[in-house]
Amino acid sequence: MSAAISITNVGVRLGGHEILRAVSAEISSGEFIGVFGPNGAGKSTLMRCLLGLVPLNGGKLSVFGESAGRANRMIGYMPQTRTHLENTALSARSLVAAAQEGNRWGMPWSTRVSREEVGRVIQLAGAEEYADRPFSVLSGGEKQRILLAQALIGEPRLLILDEPLASLDPRNQKRMIECIAEIKAATGATVLFVAHDINPLISVMDRVMYVAGGSAVIGPADDVISSEALSKLYGTKIRVVRTEGNIFIVIANGNVTESARHD
Amino acid sequence: MIEHIANYLSYEFVRNALVAGSLAAVLGAVVGYFVVIRKVSFAAHALAHIGFTGATGAALFALSPLEGMLAISVLAGITMGATGSRLQYSDQSIGMTLSICMGLGVLFLAFYKGFAGQATAILFGNVFGVSHNQIIQTLFLSVICLGTLLLFSRKLFFASVQPDLAEGRGISLSVLAVVFMMILAVSVSLASQVVGTLLVFTLIIGPAGIASRFCRNFWSGMITSVIIALITVWSGILMACFTSWPPSFCISAIVFSLYSVSGITQRFIIRMKSSALHADQYNRCEHDSVHSR
Numbered sequence: 444m445s446a447a448i449s450i451t452n453v454g455v456r457l458g459g460h461e462i463l464r465a466v467s468a469e470i471s472s473g474e475f476i477g478v479f480g481p482n483g484a485g486k487s488t489l490m491r492c493l494l495g496l497v498p499l500n501g502g503k504l505s506v507f508g509e510s511a512g513r514a515n516r517m518i519g520y521m522p523q524t525r526t527h528l529e530n531t532a533l534s535a536r537s538l539v540a541a542a543q544e545g546n547r548w549g550m551p552w553s554t555r556v557s558r559e560e561v562g563r564v565i566q567l568a569g570a571e572e573y574a575d576r577p578f579s580v581l582s583g584g585e586k587q588r589i590l591l592a593q594a595l596i597g598e599p600r601l602l603i604l605d606e607p608l609a610s611l612d613p614r615n616q617k618r619m620i621e622c623i624a625e626i627k628a629a630t631g632a633t634v635l636f637v638a639h640d641i642n643p644l645i646s647v648m649d650r651v652m653y654v655a656g657g658s659a660v661i662g663p664a665d666d667v668i669s670s671e672a673l674s675k676l677y678g679t680k681i682r683v684v685r686t687e688g689n690i691f692i693v694i695a696n697g698n699v700t701e702s703a704r705h706d
Numbered sequence: 707m708i709e710h711i712a713n714y715l716s717y718e719f720v721r722n723a724l725v726a727g728s729l730a731a732v733l734g735a736v737v738g739y740f741v742v743i744r745k746v747s748f749a750a751h752a753l754a755h756i757g758f759t760g761a762t763g764a765a766l767f768a769l770s771p772l773e774g775m776l777a778i779s780v781l782a783g784i785t786m787g788a789t790g791s792r793l794q795y796s797d798q799s800i801g802m803t804l805s806i807c808m809g810l811g812v813l814f815l816a817f818y819k820g821f822a823g824q825a826t827a828i829l830f831g832n833v834f835g836v837s838h839n840q841i842i843q844t845l846f847l848s849v850i851c852l853g854t855l856l857l858f859s860r861k862l863f864f865a866s867v868q869p870d871l872a873e874g875r876g877i878s879l880s881v882l883a884v885v886f887m888m889i890l891a892v893s894v895s896l897a898s899q900v901v902g903t904l905l906v907f908t909l910i911i912g913p914a915g916i917a918s919r920f921c922r923n924f925w926s927g928m929i930t931s932v933i934i935a936l937i938t939v940w941s942g943i944l945m946a947c948f949t950s951w952p953p954s955f956c957i958s959a960i961v962f963s964l965y966s967v968s969g970i971t972q973r974f975i976i977r978m979k980s981s982a983l984h985a986d987q988y989n990r991c992e993h994d995s996v997h998s999r
Contacts, residue, residue, distance in 0.1 A: 494874045496873060496874065512876070515874060515875060515876055518874070520870075520871060520874040522868075522870035522871055522874065523870075527745065528743070528867060530742070530745075530918070530919075531742065531743060531918040531919070531927075532918065532919055532920055532921060532922055533743075533867065533918070533921075533922060533923065533924075533927070534922035534923060536922075536923075537922060537923040537924060538867055538868070540923070541863050541864045541867050541868065541924070542864060542868055542871055542872075542875075544860075545860060545861065545863070545864025545865075545868075545871075545872060545875060545877070546860075546861060546864065546872070546875045546876055546877050547860055547861070548857060548858070548860065548861070549856070549857065549859070549860050550856050550859045550860055551859060551860045551863050551864075551924050551925075575922070577922060580976075593868065593871060594871075
């Protein structure tokens with residue numbers, strides 16, 4: 444399998460603060476990678492690096508053999524910050540249509556081909572039922588599906604999903620994960636899935652990337668989510684507790700960290 | 707009635723008012739639709755007031771009020787666009803800039819005593835006072851603004867509804883913000899001539915706000931906004947002819963009434979739909995529970 448993403452010794456400084464240092468990872472084409480770590484660890488920053496939106500402070504980064512920012516047409520991105528359209532009746536479909544070739548000049552005409560593409564991604568994300576209703580009246584889970592549909596435009600080879608499970612209840616989390624797993628199976632895309640809770644993703648992930656303390660480790664879930672590996676990453680004693688198929692990450696003084704917060 | 711209208715139309719100042727009003731209406735409605743989606747209403751309002759300073763200051767530099775207004779509001783628009791592509795978060799600094807500009811406007815008025823009458827015209831507009839030259843000027847600037855906007859509209863719409871995603875696709879949010887704020891500044895100055903700086907909301911926010919409450923896609927929203935703006939401006943001017951009340955009052959009163967009615971209608975629609983939805987969900991739950999039994 445060829446490398447989809449190659450990160451070598453990447454460092455990032457933002458506003459004088461060191462966010463990431465010496466992050467390295469190789470991700471193969473078609474892998475499903477769960478990206479975890481505490482709030483503010485730099486998960487979103489690392490994802491934005493892959494899109495070329497954050498300047499690197501040393502190191503090298505390539506996506507499908509091209510430097511960051513040059514491969515964006517092959518990347519489907521679901522950002523963490525959500526859209527603000529509370530006071531308009533714009534339909535979810537028109538929102539997806541806006542993203543379709545939204546970086547071209549001229550007026551937002553839609554052609555038959557573009558309408559078909561919009562319909563295709565909405566179907567793929569399982570959002571047809573409410574696609575023609577105003578985006579502002581949709582539920583949190585429905586909105587997430589629409590944003591997922593946007594990310595699927597143009598048959599991307601890499602999906603960067605920044606917390607697609609945010610503000611979803613466990614039932615909707617499960618549905619969202621199933622939907623993304625199905626899309627991955629159908630399209631063969633590489634998936635980077637940023638989340639807080641490891642457990643619902645255990646069955647679909649190929650490998651795990653854990654970002655903490657400005658650094659990151661990547662590997663099979665059993666290796667990365669271990670007391671030794673995480674203690675080293677955090678620089679403090681961490682215990683990983685496995686019980687009834689669920690994983691809990693506990694700081695030595697007894698606090699349960701982010702990754703188990705939804706349980 | 708029709709005889710009366712024909713009679714009014716025989717006056718040149720009424721015809722001029724209708725032409726200038728229509729131009730400002732179309733431009734205001736199109737730009738306003740983006741203002742509503744981007745949630746920069748306050749910035750639009752502030753630009754008009756900042757323009758007031760330019761208009762009063764222009765007299766000191768032997769410029770026409772419109773020239774002064776264009777100069778200062780375009781400058782302010784560029785600054786706003788460049789300092790924050792997500793303007794909705796910086797309303798404090800817009801508010802402060804707005805207040806110092808209004809203060810300067812008053813200072814300029816004090817320096818230039820003979821200007822007070824014209825200040826009223828700038829603040830409250832006088833569409834019946836628009837000259838032939840001003841119409842040519844308005845037409846010229848409207849065409850430039852609309853042309854630029856249409857060239858950018860696809861990118862701008864995308865960046866307005868999904869800024870982060872647009873940035874990921876290689877669109878420069880700050881360049882778009884600057885271009886848009888420049889167009890907004892010019893539109894606000896032109897609309898000020900018709901309804902005055904204090905009532906710019908009437909043309910920029912009103913029709914677009916009403917349209918965006920009901921229209922589910924870009925083009926229906928845009929076209930509805932333009933139609934509402936044209937109808938209100940025409941009927942406002944005619945109402946002013948019949949009543950001899952100030953046209954700015956007539957136009958803003960009509961827009962306000964439509965806006966209020968649209969708000970009530972929207973609530974009514976939402977209530978009807980949500981009760982229909984609840985009934986639907988209830989039926990489905992019933993159905994499910996019957997099956998699970």
